[in-house]
Structures are given as C-alpha cells and as structure tokens.
Amino acid sequence: MPEHDVLIIGAGLAGQRAALAAAQAGANVAIMSKVHPVRSHSVAAAGGINAAISVDDDWHSHAYDTVKGSDFLGDQDAIEVMCSEAPQEVMHLEHMGVTFHRNAKGEMDLRAFGGASMKRTAYVADITGQALLHVLYEQLLKHHETVARYEEWFTTSLLLGEDGSCCGAVARDVRSGHMEAFTAKNVILACGGAGQAYKPTTNGLIVTGDGIAMAYRAGAPLMDMEMVQYHPTCLVETGILITEGARGEGAHLLNANGERFMEKSAPNKMELASRDVVSRAEQIEIDEGRGVGPDKAGIYLDVTVVPRKRTLEALREIVNLGRDFAGVDITREPIMIRPGQHYIMGGVKTDVDGRTPIDGLYAAGEVACVSVHGGNRLGANSLLDTLIFGRRAGEHAAARAASMGMPRVDANAGLRRDGEMIDAILARDGGGPTHPTPPRRVSEIKRELGETMNKQVAVFRDEQGLQSALETVARLKEESECASIDDRGTVFNQDVLGAIELGFMLDCAQATVVAAIERKESRGAQFRTDFPERNDAAWLKHIDITLVGDEPEVSYSPVTITQWQPEERKY
Amino acid sequence: MAEVHDRREGGVESFMLRLLRYDPESGQAPYWDEHTVQLEPHRSVLEAVLQAKDRFDGSIGIRCSCRQAICGSCGVRVNGEPALACHTHLDAAKASARDGVIEIEPMGNMPVIKDLIVDMDAVHWKKIQRVTPWLLAKQPVPEREYIVSKESMVDVTQTMACIQCGACVSDCLAMEVDPGFIGPAALAKAYRFVGDPRDAEHYERLNDLAQDPQGIFDCTHCFKCVQACPKDVNPMGQIMRLRRTATQDFHIVDQNNGERHEAAFATLIRNNGILWEAELIPRSYGGNSWFGKFAPAAGRELLSSVPTAIKGLLRRKMTLTGILRPHKIPSQDLKAVQSIYDKIESRPERYELNLYVVGEDEAPASSPEGEPAGAASGAEGSTS
Numbered sequence: 017m018p019e020h021d022v023l024i025i026g027a028g029l030a031g032q033r034a035a036l037a038a039a040q041a042g043a044n045v046a047i048m049s050k051v052h053p054v055r056s057h058s059v060a061a062a063g064g065i066n067a068a069i070s071v072d073d074d075w076h077s078h079a080y081d082t083v084k085g086s087d088f089l090g091d092q093d094a095i096e097v098m099c100s101e102a103p104q105e106v107m108h109l110e111h112m113g114v115t116f117h118r119n120a121k122g123e124m125d126l127r128a129f130g131g132a133s134m135k136r137t138a139y140v141a142d143i144t145g146q147a148l149l150h151v152l153y154e155q156l157l158k159h160h161e162t163v164a165r166y167e168e169w170f171t172t173s174l175l176l177g178e179d180g181s182c183c184g185a186v187a188r189d190v191r192s193g194h195m196e197a198f199t200a201k202n203v204i205l206a207c208g209g210a211g212q213a214y215k216p217t218t219n220g221l222i223v224t225g226d227g228i229a230m231a232y233r234a235g236a237p238l239m240d241m242e243m244v245q246y247h248p249t250c251l252v253e254t255g256i257l258i259t260e261g262a263r264g265e266g267a268h269l270l271n272a273n274g275e276r277f278m279e280k281s282a283p284n285k286m287e288l289a290s291r292d293v294v295s296r297a298e299q300i301e302i303d304e305g306r307g308v309g310p311d312k313a314g315i316y317l318d319v320t321v322v323p324r325k326r327t328l329e330a331l332r333e334i335v336n337l338g339r340d341f342a343g344v345d346i347t348r349e350p351i352m353i354r355p356g357q358h359y360i361m362g363g364v365k366t367d368v369d370g371r372t373p374i375d376g377l378y379a380a381g382e383v384a385c386v387s388v389h390g391g392n393r394l395g396a397n398s399l400l401d402t403l404i405f406g407r408r409a410g411e412h413a414a415a416r417a418a419s420m421g422m423p424r425v426d427a428n429a430g431l432r433r434d435g436e437m438i439d440a441i442l443a444r445d446g447g448g449p450t451h452p453t454p455p456r457r458v459s460e461i462k463r464e465l466g467e468t469m470n471k472q473v474a475v476f477r478d479e480q481g482l483q484s485a486l487e488t489v490a491r492l493k494e495e496s497e498c499a500s501i502d503d504r505g506t507v508f509n510q511d512v513l514g515a516i517e518l519g520f521m522l523d524c525a526q527a528t529v530v531a532a533i534e535r536k537e538s539r540g541a542q543f544r545t546d547f548p549e550r551n552d553a554a555w556l557k558h559i560d561i562t563l564v565g566d567e568p569e570v571s572y573s574p575v576t577i578t579q580w581q582p583e584e585r586k587y
Numbered sequence: 588m589a590e591v592h593d594r595r596e597g598g599v600e601s602f603m604l605r606l607l608r609y610d611p612e613s614g615q616a617p618y619w620d621e622h623t624v625q626l627e628p629h630r631s632v633l634e635a636v637l638q639a640k641d642r643f644d645g646s647i648g649i650r651c652s653c654r655q656a657i658c659g660s661c662g663v664r665v666n667g668e669p670a671l672a673c674h675t676h677l678d679a680a681k682a683s684a685r686d687g688v689i690e691i692e693p694m695g696n697m698p699v700i701k702d703l704i705v706d707m708d709a710v711h712w713k714k715i716q717r718v719t720p721w722l723l724a725k726q727p728v729p730e731r732e733y734i735v736s737k738e739s740m741v742d743v744t745q746t747m748a749c750i751q752c753g754a755c756v757s758d759c760l761a762m763e764v765d766p767g768f769i770g771p772a773a774l775a776k777a778y779r780f781v782g783d784p785r786d787a788e789h790y791e792r793l794n795d796l797a798q799d800p801q802g803i804f805d806c807t808h809c810f811k812c813v814q815a816c817p818k819d820v821n822p823m824g825q826i827m828r829l830r831r832t833a834t835q836d837f838h839i840v841d842q843n844n845g846e847r848h849e850a851a852f853a854t855l856i857r858n859n860g861i862l863w864e865a866e867l868i869p870r871s872y873g874g875n876s877w878f879g880k881f882a883p884a885a886g887r888e889l890l891s892s893v894p895t896a897i898k899g900l901l902r903r904k905m906t907l908t909g910i911l912r913p914h915k916i917p918s919q920d921l922k923a924v925q926s927i928y929d930k931i932e933s934r935p936e937r938y939e940l941n942l943y944v945v946g947e948d949e950a951p952a953s954s955p956e957g958e959p960a961g962a963a964s965g966a967e968g969s970t971s
Contacts, residue, residue, distance in 0.1 A: 220652035221652050254654065
C-alpha cells in the first residue's frame with residue numbers, strides 16, 4: 017500500500033505548484049490526477065496572471081481592486097497574502113521558464129484586465145494557463161525522483177482516521193481498473209471547480225466537482241457556494257470562452273443598435289468592469305430585446321478595433337477559436353457572445369495555508385474558498401490564486417508531515433467500501449424496454465442538471481426559480497442512484513467514472529442552490545431579483561454549508577476586514 | 588430533441604460515424620462500429636462521438652475534456668488523417684470520407700489501450716523526456732525577470748503553443764520506419780529551450796541532438812507533422828531551425844553526416860539549380876567539395892552504393908552521363924534559383940518563419956483612429 021507524506025489530488029496549476037513546494041521542503045510527495053496533468057483545465061486559462069510587478073504599481077492597489085471586485089465578501093487578510101506575494105511568485109515562474117511576453121525594453125509586458133485600476137496582467141499571448149501548466153509539468157519531470165506521479169488515477173473518496181483526520185484517499189487506476197488505498201499524512205485537494213454542473217459552461221468535461229464533493233462528504237464545510245461566475249464573453253452556441261484579454265486589448269461590446277451599452281452600468285471602466293457587472297449588463301440587453309443574432313440571444317464582441325497585427329500576435333488563440341468554432345474572422349468582423357458559467361468562487365473552506373477544518377486535509381485553487389474572490393473573481397486572479405495557495409498548502413503540509421508519523425488507518429475498509437460502490441454501479445440493471453420505469457442514462461440526468469442550473473441558478477435568480485432548482489436537484493440525486501451505464505469492463509471504463517462524477521456534481525449543485533436561497537440580497541455574482549440590493553447589515557458574512565447526515569446544513573462565518581471598509585461599488 | 592444550442596433553423600443533419608473499437612478484455616480483434624448522430628454540420632467530430640456515447644453506447648472510449656483544442660486529449664484519426672476530434676467539423680469530415688461515413692480510428696505509432704485511447708506514455712512522453720524538457724537557467728538568476736528581447740519570447744511561444752496531443756507523432760513517417768526517432772513533438776519541445784535566451788546549454792542540447800543517430804538529422808522532411816499539427820506549431824520547421832542553429836551558429840559537425848549533407852545539398856543546388864545525386868553522396872560523407880570523394884568514408888559509401896547504381900542503370904532510372912556530369916536546367920532558371928540564394932543570404936539575420944512573429948503574409952488592415960486606452964501599450968509593443 018503506497019504511503020506518502022503529502023498526497024495531492026489534482027494536477028492542474030494548484031496541484032503541481034503544491035507538489036513542487038512540498039518536494040522542495042523535503043517531503044515525500046505524490047500527485048494524482050484522473051487525467052494526464054497537462055490536460056487539467058488550468059490549460060484553458062487564457063488571459064494572464066495578475067501581479068503588481070510594475071514599478072508604478074503597489075500590491076495594496078491590487079488588493080483593493082480584488083476586495084472591490086469581490087463586492088467586499090473576500091477575506092482581506094487572505095487577499096493581502098495573495099497580492100503581496102504575487103510579484104515574487106510571478107518572478108519565480110519566469111525563472112522556471114514561462115515565456116512571458118516582453119515589452120520593448122525586454123521586461124515583462126502587462127496588459128489591462130477587468131476590474132483592475134492599472135495594467136498588471138502578465139501574459140503569454142493568450143495561452144497563459146497552458147504556458148504555466150506546461151512549464152510546471154516540465155519541473156515535475158525534472159523532479160521525478162522526489163515527486164511520484166499517478167497519472168490517470170481517479171480518486172473515489174478520502175480516507176478518514178478514527179479521530180476524524182484525513183489520512184489518505186482511495187483511487188482507481190483508470191487504465192487497469194485496479195483499486196488502491198493511499199495512506200498519507202496530508203492530502204491536498206487541488207482538483208478544480210464544478211463547472212460541468214452547468215450546461216453550457218466554459219469548463220472542460222473533467223471539471224465535475226470531485227474535490228468539493230469528496231471534502232463535503234468527509235464533513236468539511238463549503239463556503240460561498242452561491243457565488244458562481246458567469247464570464248461575459250462565451251460563444252453563443254458552445255459556451256467556449258473568449259478571453260477577457262480581448263477586452264483588455266480594447267475590444268468593445270455592442271448591442272443590436274450598435275451601442276456600447278456598458279456606458280450605462282460602468283461609465284468609467286466600460287467593458288473592463290468586473291465580470292459580474294458586465295455579464296449582468298449583457299443579460300439585461302438580451303432580456304430587453306437588444307440582443308443580436310437570429311433569436312437575439314447574443315451580444316457582439318468587436319475585436320476589429322484592436323490593431324490586426326496586435327490581435328494576431330497577442331490574441332492568436334481566439335482568432336483560431338473564432339475561425340474554427342464560430343466561423344468568424346474576429347480581426348474583420350464582430351463575434352457573437354453571451355455570458356456563460358465559468359468559475360465557482362466558493363469551495364472547500366480553508367485558511368491562508370490551505371488548511372480545511374479537517375486535520376490533514378488541505379485545499380487549493382478553484383476547489384478551495386480562502387476566500388480571496390468573495391462574490392466575484394477578477395480576471396487573471398485565478399491563476400494567481402492557484403499558485404500562491406498551492407505553494408502555501410504544499411509548504412504547510414510538508415512542514416506538518418515532518419512533525420508526525422504515518423497515520424494508522426484501516427485503509428482496507430475504505431478500499432472495500434469504494435470497491436463495493438463501483439460494483440454496485442456495474443451491477444445496475446439497465447432496465448431495457450420492458451422495465452416498468454426504465455432508469456435514465458447518466459448523460460440524460462447530467463443534461464437536465466446542467467440546463468436547470470443554467471436557467472435557475474444563473475446571472476439573475478429569485479426564490480421561486482431557486483426552490484424549483486432545489487427540487488429538481490433532489491429528484492436528480494435520487495434518480496442518479498440507479499442511472500444506467502453500458503460499460504462493464506475494467507480498462508478505461510469512463511462510463512462508471514461518469515456515474516461517480518454525476519454524484520459529485522449533484523452534491524455541488526445542491527450546496528450552491530441551498531446557499532443561493534439562503535443569501536437574501538444581491539452581492540457579486542449573486543443577483544436576486546427579489547432582493548436587488550446589497551445588504552451589508554444582514555449579509556456581510558459567508559454562508560457555510562456542511563453535510564450533516566444526508567442533508568446540507570447552513571451556518572455563517574464572518575468576513576475578515578483589515579483596511580477596506582465596505583463602500584458602494586461603481587465602475 | 589432538447590439540444591439547447593440548436594439555434595440555427597433546420598440546422599441539424601444526420602451523420603454516420605464508423606468507429607474503430609477495441610476491447611482489450613474481450614480477446615477479440617479491433618472491429619468497426621457504426622452509429623448515426625444528429626448534429627449541425629459545423630459541430631465537431633468529438634461532439635458526434637460524445638452523442639453516440641451519451642445516447643447509444645457508454646462504453647465508447649475517447650479521452651476528451653476542453654472541447655476547444657487546448658487540452659490536447661482527443662487526438663484521433665479522422666478518415667485516416669490525424670486530428671483533434673474537437674477541432675474537426677462534421678461537414679468537412681463527411682466531405683473527406685470515402686463513402687460518406689466518417690471513419691474515426693485511434694492515432695498511429697502508439698499502442699492502443701482501448702477504442703480511441705492510445706498509450707501516449709509509452710511513446711510520446713518517453714520521447715519528450717529524452718530532450719531534457721526543462722529550462723537549464725542561465726546563472727546567476729536575476730532578482731527580477733530575465734531581460735530578453737520581445738521577439739525571442741514570441742518566437743518560442745510558437746513551440747510553447749504545442750498541446751502535446753500527439754497528432755504529429757501519429758503521422759510521423761520517419762518514426763514508422765525508425766521507432767527510436769526522437770520525433771516531431773519532442774524536437775519541437777527541444778527548440779523551445781534552444782530558442783530561449785534564458786537557457787544556458789544551447790550548445791550541449793544541440794550537440795546531443797545532432798550526434799544522436801535518431802536526433803535532428805533523422806527527420807526526412809515529409810511535412811506530415813506540419814500538416815497534422817492543429818496548433819500551427821510547425822514541428823518540422825522547428826527541427827530545421829535546430830539543424831540551422833546547430834550547423835550555422837554552433838558549427839557542430841555531427842557523426843551522422845547531417846551537417847555535411849545539408850551543406851552539400853545547398854551547394855549543389857546553388858551551382859546546378861538541381862540536385863546531382865552522384866556528387867551528393869561523396870560530399871555528404873567526405874566533405875562539401877569536389878575532393879570529398881577521396882575521403883575514406885566517402886569511398887566506402889560510394890562502394891556500398893555501387894549495387895544501387897547498377898540497378899538504377901539497368902532499370903534506366905539513371906544514365907551514365909547523369910552519374911558523371913551534373914544535371915542541367917535552363918540558364919534563366921538557374922539564375923532565378925541563385926537569386927533566391929542571394930536574396931536570403933543578403934539578409935542581416937537568418938530569416939525564420941514564425942507565425943507569432945510575422946503574423947500573416949498580408950499587410951495589416953489600417954488600424955482605426957482613437958484607440959481605447961486599454962490597448963495603448965499593446966499597440967506600442969506591436970510596432971516595436
């Protein structure tokens with residue numbers, strides 16, 4: 017049975033950064049991912065990474081923009097940590113080999129991004145996430161002697177000791193179907209968000225809330241789960257993301273009348289207001305009949321105002337995306353976009369060292385909620401979040417490991433439990449045409465979940481819609497218990513993994529809906545048409561969701577305010 | 588049908604898919620499996636496979652995630668050609684199908700695990716590890732960023748854009764013949780460091796890859812990888828740049844006669860306008876001059892090629908005069924060829940084609956006045 021000081025689940029930016037940090041601190045490290053690390057969804061982050069590296073900039077300014085972007089729900093101590101450590105982290109990445117775009121002097125160039133008071137986004141064309149992820153993977157290859165890699169291993173659950181601490185995880189080797197229990201002094205969850213609970217979403221098919229759900233089932237509280245970011249510029253048909261970098265380079269948003277409608281809601285920042293503000297403005301245009309396209313469901317993003325050479329050099333990926341996925345040459349004509357689910361600000365509640373309330377369990381990146389993003393994440397702050405808190409979690413977990421022995425845990429019990437769970441899925445009766453109530457396919461349940469969330473737990477929400485979503489999710493949860501699958505094999509049985517993922521997504525969705533019902537105000541990404549104002553007196557607090565028995569239980573925790581008192585938010 | 592995104596009127600059509608399935612646990616050989624899906628023609632082959640998987644047979648195996656050609660998971664062969672499934676439109680795939688049925692198979696040059704899933708670790712990632720795929724940073728490491736030219740970073744960004752999908756590996760003809768060839772993806776990765784001014788070991792990397800019989804001179808210029816790459820990484824172009832840097836900048840003379848062969852090639856074309864094979868062999872082995880043939884290595888190679896030459900003569904593929912005298916082309920054509928050489932060589936720096944650097948072969952559209960504030964430094968940057 018494998019034993020490690022630090023077991024990291026998820027190999028995107030947060031996981032890989034945590035692995036490198038823990039290994040550097042001398043720990044025996046393993047990193048596990050259900051896909052090959054470079055397939056992790058961090059690869060799709062396009063626009064860049066924020067850091068106050070310019071001589072004219074100051075991390076306090078970055079921190080204030082982040083606090084304001086969060087609609088004052090972000091914890092300011094955590095935001096201070098992230099923003100003050102950002103410049104050093106970005107330099108460290110540059111030294112590792114990230115090919116950051118340079119200015120004429122040969123220094124790192126910076127581009128403008130939404131909600132930022134100055135240019136502070138370092139970038140590699142519009143493949144920043146990919147460049148960062150691949151460079152970190154280069155480092156993992158370099159440090160192959162100190163970091164064990166379990167690539168294409170699917171984690172099914174966390175192992176808990178008798179005292180309730182986390183002592184490892186159970187996983188299935190996707191290639192062989194072999195189940196294994198891993199004992200670890202510490203586990204770091206770094207397996208991303210839960211975007212696939214929405215349809216459409218910018219997130220990849222692998223982003224199914226595994227880490228959030230596993231921690232939740234282990235008893236860890238989830239925080240800010242109602243805060244779901246809709247990105248303002250996603251392709252109308254597929255939900256594929258067009259980077260905020262496009263607006264950072266100067267692109268305009270236009271309604272059917274050709275008006276730059278952002279003038280109304282953000283006269284100063286215009287297209288570069290916070291994402292929640294821009295998405296709401298777009299949705300209002302669409303809802304009031306000023307959308308573009310055959311059924312007026314879109315908004316024009318006009319990149320033609322950016323010099324063509326600059327577009328080809330710095331926005332090459334979206335030139336290709338426009339051509340290949342929408343049939344539009346964005347250097348010549350506007351492209352149709354709309355808001356689309358993009359990011360979950362909420363997640364497993366952690367402190368600034370990635371610690372969850374469960375001993376031995378850490379979380380970092382989108383799976384976690386520190387909370388640095390509060391009600392709304394600024395563009396180019398997520399890459400930063402993954403790296404800063406991935407590193408801090410890795411360092412802290414390594415230090416903790418050094419002071420303790422390998423935990424004793426009945427790993428076989430966990431192994432048996434998950435083995436039986438998978439056997440039960442494999443044994444599900446497909447029903448067939450003669451079945452009285454034939455069970456639905458996993459894919460059908462997933463589709464209904466996604467469409468429900470995108471309709472009722474989206475940019476605008478109200479009590480009635482949320483209650484209806486809550487009922488739907490509860491019904492789908494029940495149905496998912498017997499959802500049918502076809503594959504009974506062991507090698508690359510994606511069908512059985514899909515059934516497990518569906519359960520993860522439903523847990524995340526339920527927590528999101530419960531929290532959205534609870535928060536009776538409008539703040540950040542949560543806009544309640546029945547409670548359209550922000551209400552600091554009642555709701556300047558985090559909503560925590562904990563699984564008690566089989567039901568989500570709501571509690572509150574305070575928002576940490578250090579130097580920036582809540583004020584009216586204008587862009 | 589409840590497709591949320593069926594927004595175009597009457598857009599949905601039927602497409603037939605023919606998937607090459609393989610179940611390693613069945614003990615059976617691979618077999619063809621057909622499904623009909625309903626999608627709009629501009630949707631992707633991946634969406635079609637996923638619809639078949641979602642509706643008809645959940646056991647179809649395919650790696651996929653992002654659906655937007657950035658994660659590199661869904662490399663397959665569509666109608667025999669390597670491609671990302673998510674990056675291939677159904678209408679185009681149908682048009683290129685032999686009988687209207689879109690054929691989808693696993694990639695080549697790598698063992699199949701199940702259905703469309705291949706073992707990339709056994710081939711692709713092993714080769715990536717061969718090229719020391721991490722920065723060997725110049726010392727001392729500066730406190731802030733390394734100061735390097737804008738062009739150098741944009742240049743290596745082209746190879747950084749590789750998503751490790753394996754399409755080029757799937758289609759590499761040299762690797763089919765010589766499975767040990769380091770191959771297009773890994774060598775493109777090598778250029779990412781050789782082209783990076785922050786790397787301290789350009790010479791060591793190049794010497795290693797030049798001296799390796801399965802290194803940069805093992806490529807046969809078939810252009811298959813260039814065509815296969817969904818991200819315009821131009822792997823063969825990167826291999827050629829490694830060769831030019833190794834030979835012209837570092838003057839590495841390799842044991843594979845690669846440097847001499849290229850020099851001989853270029854010289855013979857310049858002199859004659861067309862290749863003179865009989866002179867190419869001795870020069871490649873003995874040195875790039877008429878005297879090359881007297882070197883012992885050239886002699887041995889010439890002797891060993893005598894049977895081939897005799898066969899060629901007997902089959903009238905070669906003539907004796909063709910062997911002994913240079914081939915000729917009309918003098919104005921020769922002049923045209925030589926003017927290409929003059930033009931290229933008169934440039935102060937070697938001309939390297941890189942899409943990120945040169946954009947497209949087209950004058951930029953006139954940029955509008957009154958640029959928004961956000962784009963100011965971008966515009967400066969792009970004109971510098």
